[in-house]
Amino acid sequence: MTAVADAEITALLRCLQVQRDHVLGTVEGLGEEALRRPVLPSGWSCLGMVQHLTLSVERLWFRAVVAGDPEVIDLVGSQDSAWQVASAVPAADVLDGYRYEASLADAVIAASSADADLVWWPFPESEEWRLHSLRDVLLHVITETACHAGHLDAVRELIDGRRWLVNT
Template sequence: MTDTAAPDAETRALLTSLQGQRRHILGILEGLDADALHRPVLPSGWSCLGLVQHLALDVERFWFRAVAIGDQDVIRALDDIDDPWKVDPGVPAADVLDRYRLETRLADAVITTTPMDAALAWWPHHLFGEPHLHSFREAVLHVITETAAHAGHLDAARELIDGHRWLVLT
């Protein structure tokens, strides 16, 4: 029996970058109560929880478990939620945050066991046409970029809610 090989330097570097962005996502929300997390912040109507749910389902779950490895259970479940950006007011904030944490752990398992040069296993042509990404590396970089962009959105939302800013030295 052989041990699973440790991730190579590139995988470790990409995973470290992604984990930093994920910490930012959760960190900027620390201290907000359930009402603030559920409250729509921008005219488009999204809430902080809606953005986190989008990251859990449309980003972490979609790119790593559906697109990268073609998990059929995940692919079948993609249509279970009508609009991931909308979180029912009765859904506890902790449930959405815990789902994000779970999806990031599951994604990390994919990242540490999938070669960066691997071809993507599945793509929803019926929704998006031809894929614009072709390797697992490209998918990981896309998720890092999207997570970082949404961390910035949450920075702005948090400042609008209570004036708090992430990593501001005083």
């Protein structure tokens, strides 16, 4: 990568890390019951949202789409249940899994060029919407993570009144 691309990717990664920290900070201090309780009519829980971000965002976009990891690609079809966390899975495991998957994503990012073609595309039937490079993926993941952090903010406020910008 050139110095400009390095600086660009470093800046994008810094933005992504702020959003990751926002996700984890928003759910910090919630107990198991609150983390698992669906608050909105759609039925997802805070823990389900973190698991979705782990499997369907960090893992999918970086290890499958950018890096083409065949083991991860094979798991893509099983991610439909990413929003549902089994009762036997401790909340700490889901949160640690998010941190771990983010670290694996960071390794993919560090090993990739900003303009390199993506190795795999999960939506062949939807060619009108397609990302083309690590840069595109980073921008997409930053946007998706920020959007879901906002969802978590609203749910957290409904659970116990805590607001990210006020109570942190």
